[in-house]
Amino acid sequence: MMYWSIGYDERWNRDIGFDVPGCCDHPDCNKDINRGMDHVCGGEPYGGESGCGLYFCDQHREAKVTAASEEAIPLCSQCTAGKEPFTPTPDTEEWVNYKQTSNYWAGWRTYHENKASS
Template sequence: MGYAHYTISRNGEEIEAGYAVETVCEKTGCKEQIDRGLAHLCGATPGGDEYGCGGYFCAEHLLGAPVPEASGQCEPCSKRYDAEHPEDLTAAP
């Protein structure tokens, strides 16, 4: 399978995904043109996983991820992950 265009299931709905699928940022009110490629994905897995919702966001609304498995997280998923994993917020010595 290539990553230009494929179908995924997210929240019980089939959607088109991939870097060749144009869309807009999923942050309410944002009109930034993006694609549904992995670079814009919240979490590590298209469709959603323990790291994110599987939504697609522009650079302004996709925050860094706390784990290498995920490329980024939207703000609600970042806050949820931080609340569930407070040990990840402590700095290493």
């Protein structure tokens, strides 16, 4: 498994990685987590073959053995039940503010502004 701290999830259109703060994607939960490997449904970025790729706290992710894998994979309750994924929670204010102010994201902002105006 590659080291990753910040990436982009094109399925859910959001930033992911353990440097990205987030909220548990379970609709009844607002626990602060991060979007890293310790929280992703499916046990790998984007969810792998079995997971939805959303992010959950320890309470809302449970290791399950699935048809696609002989090893137990941490999954959310929707994936365990074979249902449609939950609606992802929006980015935290902390993250949105950080992206708007940090130098790290200056290039990213320019890129998106150029894209929007072209």
